[in-house]
Amino acid sequence: MDTVVLEGATHKKAGPGSVPGVPAPPVKRPKAKKAKKAVVFFEVEILDAKTKDKLCFLDKVEPNATIGEIKSMFHKSHPQWYAARQSIRLDPKGKSLKDEDVLQHLPVGTTATFYFRDLGAQISWVTVFLTEYGGPLLLYLMFYFRVPFIYAPKYDFTTSKHWVVHLACMCHSFHYLKRLLETLFVHRFSHGTMPLRNIFKNCTYYWGFAAWMAYYINHPLYTPPTIYGEQQVRIALIIFLFCQVGNFSIHIALRNLRPPGSKTRKIPYPTKNPFTWIFLLVSCPNYTYELGSWFGFTLMTQCLPVAFFTAVGFIQMTVWAKGKHRSYLKEFRDYPPLRSPILPFVL
Amino acid sequence: MASMEEDGSVEEKDNNNKKRTKSAIAVAWLTFYNIAMTAGWLVLAMAMMRFYLQKATHKGLYKSIARTLKFFQTVALVEVGHCAIGIVRTSVIVTGVQVCSRIFMVWFITNSIKQIQNEESVILFLVVWTLTEITRYSFYTFNLLNHLPYFIKWARYNMFIIMYPLGVAGELLTIYAALPFVRKTGMLSMRLPNKYNISFDYYYFLIIVMLSYIPLFPQLFFHMLRQRRKVLLGEIIVEKDE
Numbered sequence: 068m069d070t071v072v073l074e075g076a077t078h079k080k081a082g083p084g085s086v087p088g089v090p091a092p093p094v095k096r097p098k099a100k101k102a103k104k105a106v107v108f109f110e111v112e113i114l115d116a117k118t119k120d121k122l123c124f125l126d127k128v129e130p131n132a133t134i135g136e137i138k139s140m141f142h143k144s145h146p147q148w149y150a151a152r153q154s155i156r157l158d159p160k161g162k163s164l165k166d167e168d169v170l171q172h173l174p175v176g177t178t179a180t181f182y183f184r185d186l187g188a189q190i191s192w193v194t195v196f197l198t199e200y201g202g203p204l205l206l207y208l209m210f211y212f213r214v215p216f217i218y219a220p221k222y223d224f225t226t227s228k229h230w231v232v233h234l235a236c237m238c239h240s241f242h243y244l245k246r247l248l249e250t251l252f253v254h255r256f257s258h259g260t261m262p263l264r265n266i267f268k269n270c271t272y273y274w275g276f277a278a279w280m281a282y283y284i285n286h287p288l289y290t291p292p293t294i295y296g297e298q299q300v301r302i303a304l305i306i307f308l309f310c311q312v313g314n315f316s317i318h319i320a321l322r323n324l325r326p327p328g329s330k331t332r333k334i335p336y337p338t339k340n341p342f343t344w345i346f347l348l349v350s351c352p353n354y355t356y357e358l359g360s361w362f363g364f365t366l367m368t369q370c371l372p373v374a375f376f377t378a379v380g381f382i383q384m385t386v387w388a389k390g391k392h393r394s395y396l397k398e399f400r401d402y403p404p405l406r407s408p409i410l411p412f413v414l
Numbered sequence: 415m416a417s418m419e420e421d422g423s424v425e426e427k428d429n430n431n432k433k434r435t436k437s438a439i440a441v442a443w444l445t446f447y448n449i450a451m452t453a454g455w456l457v458l459a460m461a462m463m464r465f466y467l468q469k470a471t472h473k474g475l476y477k478s479i480a481r482t483l484k485f486f487q488t489v490a491l492v493e494v495g496h497c498a499i500g501i502v503r504t505s506v507i508v509t510g511v512q513v514c515s516r517i518f519m520v521w522f523i524t525n526s527i528k529q530i531q532n533e534e535s536v537i538l539f540l541v542v543w544t545l546t547e548i549t550r551y552s553f554y555t556f557n558l559l560n561h562l563p564y565f566i567k568w569a570r571y572n573m574f575i576i577m578y579p580l581g582v583a584g585e586l587l588t589i590y591a592a593l594p595f596v597r598k599t600g601m602l603s604m605r606l607p608n609k610y611n612i613s614f615d616y617y618y619f620l621i622i623v624m625l626s627y628i629p630l631f632p633q634l635f636f637h638m639l640r641q642r643r644k645v646l647l648g649e650i651i652v653e654k655d656e
Contacts, residue, residue, distance in 0.1 A: 283613075288606040371612035 109170055109177050113141055116159040116182040128170065128179075135166035141183070151260040154184040189260035196250040199269050203277030204243040210281035211236045222287045229291045231300050235284050235368050238307055242360065245311065253318050255325045276376045284368050292369040300367050307363030314356035316342035321353070334399050347403075348411035350395055351388040355409055358384060385409050440501040445558045447492070452551040454486040459544045476524065476531040476540070483540070487520050516543070518623075519585055526601065527592045535591065539584030542577050549573060571642040578638070582631050589624055596620060 109130055113123040123144050128137065138150040154163040157173065159182045170179065211232075215223045227233070283289065292299045320343045324333045337344045345352040361377040388409035395402050407414060458479055465475045490513050496502040497509045524536060553570045556562040596602075602616040643649040 283606075283611045286606060286611070289611055290607050290609050293609050369609065369611060371610040 107177060109175075109179055111137060111140075111170070111179045111181065113137075113155070113181050113183050116154075116156065116184045119159075122183055130169075130171035132170045133166060134164045134168045134170075137170070137181075138166070148183075148185060149189075151189040152186045154186050155181045156184070157181065186262060188263035190263045190266055191260050192256045192258065193250060195261060195266050195269060197247060198266060199273045200243050200246045200250065202270060202274040204240060204247070206274060206277045207236065207239050207243075207281040210278070210285040213285065213287075217282070218287055225287070227285060227287075227289065229289065231291045231367065232284060232289060234300065234304065235364070238304070238364060238367070239281075242311065242364075245315065249315070249318055253322050255322055255327070276372075276379075279372045280368075280370065280376060283370050283372055290369075292367070294369070299369070303363045303365075303367035305363075307360050307367065310356040310359035310363060313342040313345070314353055314360065316340045317345075317353040317356060320346075332398065334395065334402060345411075346406075348406060350392040350406045350408050351384075354384040354388050358409070385414060388414075436501060441558060444496070444501060445555060448551045448555040448558065451486065451490070452548060452555055454482070454489075455544055455547040455551065458482055458486065459548065462540065462544065472534065472537045473532045476536055479540075480525070484520055484525065487516050490516065519588070522602075523589060523592055527595050529595050530588060530591045533588060533591050535584045535587035537584075539581050539588065542581035542584060545573065546577050546581070567645070571638075571646050574635075574638050574642075578631070578635050582627060586624055586627060589620055593617060593620060 107130060108126070109128040109132075111123075111125040111128050112121060113125075114120065115122055123141050125137070125140050128140075134155055135150065138153045138155065141153060141155075142148060142150055150166075156163055157175070161182075163184075164173070164181075173179065210217060213222050213225055320338055320340070321335060323338075324335055325331055335346055337346045342356075343352070345355065349355050358377070358381050361373070361380060365373045365377050385408070392406070392408035461479050461482065462475060465478050466472065469475075493502070494506060494510050494513055497504050497506040502509075519539070524531060530536065549566065549569045553562070553566050556566055597617045600616075602614070604612065604614045606613050
């Protein structure tokens with residue numbers, strides 16, 4: 068073993084450009100456990116990205132260890148930093164390394180130096196989504212059933228006399244129920260977690276707007292659509308349902324692009340489902356359909372707060388769509404040129 | 415910092431670097447703009463002093479300077495544009511919030527609610543604004559001309575310690591005085607039922623505005639304190655990352 072360690076030491080002086088993982092003469096051993104086959108062990112030191120303090124030193128690290136495994140080892144010496152809140156990078160100001168990156172394929176010597184940044188308390192995406200969407204679902208129903216202390220006491224537990232109010236409640240509840248079920252059964256997330264403070268930000272947005280809309284739609288003094296009346300509501304409902312089905316179809320198509328448990332990324336293409344043919348013109352049709360649904364809901368309820376919610380959502384989704392479109396273009400050379408981020412030919 | 419000029423401050427050095435990359439037109443326009451604004455607020459200051467010296471009362475003072483005030487304060491919107499096109503390196507949002515809060519006070523409080531125009535709190539914030547703006551615009555002017563007298567820099571980074579709290583007091587007291595009149599007239603408010611299915615109560619909106627000073631004012635104040643430490647005392651402050 069002594070000779071091996073010496074060889075490891077000379078490799079260290081070879082500099083960052085060398086391929087450190089190439090072992091010296093492989094030790095001839097009988098087929099033993101995988102651990103015994105490793106020849107050149109790495110040493111890993113982890114420094115704080117800001118203060119450059121040495122936080123952790125790991126010796127005898129396998130060359131084929133992944134960043135994910137190194138994170139678990141780091142977690143053992145610093146139990147307050149679970150793996151999800153660790154950002155490990157080669158350069159203090161550089162990008163985070165991925166969990167799948169393998170130690171020996173990184174541009175490091177056999178003593179690898181990594182920099183650590185604390186990402187802060189993390190919360191799983193699933194938890195965030197369930198809380199974000201559960202809130203609006205329940206809040207709207209509270210307003211619909213006119214729970215006490217919202218409207219004047221004489222209206223407690225009464226129901227609206229306008230049929231469009233019942234319809235709106237069904238649509239709103241269906242929408243958020245669909246989102247909850249998709250979160251549980253359809254979506255495949257690239258990241259497991261997000262920073263904890265996001266849940267406060269997101270919930271304020273969703274819950275706040277849901278309460279604001281629900282207050283007016285279910286208000287005893289609500290005025291149903293006046294411009295085109297019943298016809299307006301009917302058309303609005305068709306638009307809403309069409310876009311709900313479309314949005315769901317896109318989610319299924321995106322899910323099918325990614326095998327279970329993987330994090331691969333591929334260009335989405337139209338499938339046999341006609342609702343996915345919009346992929347020919349748009350990179351993020353899930354946002355397009357989402358905008359369409361809320362546009363339909365605005366038309367159905369003729370309520371200005373709903374229009375504001377639709378507008379704000381449109382702005383946010385456009386920002387996201389443009390970002391996604393840009394990363395598609397960067398990642399794939401052969402990305403179809405006809406596609407726009409969110410609105411065909413326009414945006 | 416390794417190469418600190420003799421008169422130098424972090425901001426000044428940054429301004430020099432900025433200027434080197436700024437076009438001559440931008441510099442010329444900004445110099446003209448800042449001189450014009452300094453002059454405008456000086457005119458306001460003199461008009462206010464003259465009124466008070468002649469009439470020995472503050473009643474009617476606002477009315478006499480209202481048009482000039484509205485003009486120069488509204489023109490300040492242009493500064494948001496400066497940030498947006500990049501000839502001034504400040505965040506669009508920060509500038510936007512500051513200018514909008516001024517515009518809000520002028521147009522939606524003092525201009526629209528005539529009954530509070532003779533309040534003492536109005537004179538308070540008018541004096542504070544005038545002194546602050548004259549200092550600020552002359553600071554920018556001298557910076558652009560590369561000849562910043564120390565006393566102007568001193569004034570800009572020290573006066574705010576008194577001016578900010580006084581200004582906030584003046585504004586809050588004015589809004590508070592306006593509340594009963596807002597409630598009585600129901601101005602800018604909309605009630606149900608209506609075909610847009612929305613309602614807005616300006617009275618409660620004003621209360622929320624007043625409450626928002628609580629989180630916002632300390633942030634602005636401590637930001638200026640930090641700038642002061644950097645510029646006047648040469649401290650190097652390591653920003654805490656989020």
